[in-house]
Amino acid sequence: xxxxxxxxxxxxxxxxxxxxxxxxxxxxxxxxxxxxxxxxxxxxxxxxxxxxxxxxxxxxxxxxxxxxxxxxxxxxxxxxxxxxxxxxxxxxxxxxxxxxxxxxxxxxxxxxxxxxxxxxxxxxxxxxxxxxxxxxxxxxxxxxxxxxxxxxxxxxxxxxxxxxxxxxxxxxxxxxxxxxxxxxxxxxxxxxxxxxxxxxxxxxxxxxxxxxxxxxxxxxxxxxxxxxxxxxxxxxxxxxxxxxxxxxxxxxxxxxxxxxxxxxxxxxxxxxxxxxxxxxxxxxxxxxxxxxxxxxxxxxxxxxxxxxxxxxxxxxxxxxxxxxxxxxxxxxxxxxxxxxxxxxxxxxxxxxxxxxxxxxxxxxxxxxxxxxxxxxxxxxxxxxxxxxxxxxxxxxxxxxx
Numbered sequence: 001x002x003x004x005x006x007x008x009x010x011x012x013x014x015x016x017x018x019x020x021x022x023x024x025x026x027x028x029x030x031x032x033x034x035x036x037x038x039x040x041x042x043x044x045x046x047x048x049x050x051x052x053x054x055x056x057x058x059x060x061x062x063x064x065x066x067x068x069x070x071x072x073x074x075x076x077x078x079x080x081x082x083x084x085x086x087x088x089x090x091x092x093x094x095x096x097x098x099x100x101x102x103x104x105x106x107x108x109x110x111x112x113x114x115x116x117x118x119x120x121x122x123x124x125x126x127x128x129x130x131x132x133x134x135x136x137x138x139x140x141x142x143x144x145x146x147x148x149x150x151x152x153x154x155x156x157x158x159x160x161x162x163x164x165x166x167x168x169x170x171x172x173x174x175x176x177x178x179x180x181x182x183x184x185x186x187x188x189x190x191x192x193x194x195x196x197x198x199x200x201x202x203x204x205x206x207x208x209x210x211x212x213x214x215x216x217x218x219x220x221x222x223x224x225x226x227x228x229x230x231x232x233x234x235x236x237x238x239x240x241x242x243x244x245x246x247x248x249x250x251x252x253x254x255x256x257x258x259x260x261x262x263x264x265x266x267x268x269x270x271x272x273x274x275x276x277x278x279x280x281x282x283x284x285x286x287x288x289x290x291x292x293x294x295x296x297x298x299x300x301x302x303x304x305x306x307x308x309x310x311x312x313x314x315x316x317x318x319x320x321x322x323x324x325x326x327x328x329x330x331x332x333x334x335x336x337x338x339x340x341x342x343x344x345x346x347x348x349x350x351x352x353x354x355x356x357x358x359x360x361x362x363x364x365x366x367x368x369x370x371x372x373x374x375x376x377x378x379x380x381x382x383x384x385x386x387x388x389x390x391x392x393x394x395x396x397x398x399x400x401x
Contacts, residue, residue: 034093036104041081050312057316100329128311132178133388154276155186163223164193176228210240248272259306277307358386
C-alpha cells in the first residue's frame with residue numbers, strides 16, 4: 001500500500017464544515033472531487049472566495065439529489081499561494097485520494113504547476129480565473145476570461161474615453177507580463193498610443209514598494225494606468241495612488257484583477273477606478289439576485305462574490321451536468337459531453353467552446369462607486385466567443401463571433 005505523503009489537509013472553518021456536511025443525498029457511493037484554493041498566503045482573500053463558490057455549488061447539487069443520487073464530496077487542501085504546493089497537492093489528490101477532477105488555482109504560476117500533473121495522469125482541471133491566454137490543454141476547462149473577453153474591451157473603452165498614453169504596473173509573475181504585453185499591443189494600435197512606463201513589484205509588495213512608481217506616474221502623466229497587481233498588494237498600490245493625490249477622474253487605474261474583494265480591502269479610495277470582468281456582484285438580473293440571496297443564506301456575508309467566485313461556482317455545475325448525462329467522471333467519457341455544456345450563470349448564459357476548451361462569456365466594464373460596488377458602464381450585447389490566442393481580435397474588432 002502506497003504511503004500517504006506528509007502534510008495536513010485544509011482545516012475548514014465551522015462554516016465550511018456545515019456546507020460540506022449538509023446534504024439531502026442518501027446514496028453511499030460518493031463522488032470525490034479535488035479542490036485546490038488557498039486560505040493562506042498572498043492571494044488567500046480572492047482564492048477563499050473561489051473556495052466558497054465551489055463549495056456553494058457542491059451544496060446546491062447535493063441538496064438537489066446529487067448526481068443520480070450520488071453525493072459530491074470535496075477533498076480540499078490549502079496550497080498557501082505557493083505553486084510548489086499546488087503541484088504537490090495535485091499529485092496527492094490524484095495518486096492518494098483518487099480524484100478524477102480538480103477545481104482550483106488562481107495565479108497562472110499555480111495553474112502551470114498543476115497542468116503537467118493532470119496531463120500526466122489524464123485527469124481534469126477546471127480553472128476559474130481570468131488569465132493571459134496563449135494556452136490550450138486537453139485536460140483543462142478554462143472558465144475565466146481570455147484576453148479577448150476583457151483586455152480588448154478595456155483597451156477600447158479606456159482609449160476612447162481617456163486617451164492612449166498608458167503606464168503599466170504589475171506583480172512579478174507570468175500573468176502581468178503577458179497581460180501587459182497584450183495591452184501594450186492593443187493601445188499601440190490606437191492613434192497616438194504610447195507606453196510611458198512599465199514597472200513590476202514583488203508579490204508581497206507593500207505601500208512603500210509603490211512610492212517611486214507613483215511618483216513616476218505623477219511625472220509622466222499617462223492618460224490611464226493599467227494594473228495587473230494581484231493579491232494583497234493591490235490595496236497598497238491604490239493607497240499609494242490616493243496618498244499621492246492623483247485623481248481617477250482624469251487619470252484612473254484600469255484593471256483586470258481588482259475585484260470586489262480587493263475593493264473591500266481598501267475602502268473608498270477605490271472609487272472612480274475601472275475593472276473589466278464578465279461578472280460583478282451588482283448585476284441586476286433576477287438570476288444573479290436569486291443566487292446571491294441563496295449564497296447569503298448558506299454562508300452569511302463573510303465571502304464577497306466576484307468574477308472568480310462566479311466562475312468557480314458555475315464550473316462545478318458544468319461538471320455535474322455532464323456527469324449526469326454520461327454517468328462517469330472519467331475524462332475520456334466526460335469530455336465530449338462537457339464540451340457541449342451550457343448554464344444560466346449569474347453573469348448570464350455561458351457555454352464551453354469545444355475548439356478551445358475556454359468559455360463563451362459576457363464581458364463588462366465596471367467603475368467603482370462610493371459604496372464599493374461596481375456600476376456597469378459598458379457590457380457586451382451577447383456572449384463573446386473566446387479567442388485565447390488573439391488570432392482574430394484587435395482593438396475595435398472584438399464583437400460576437
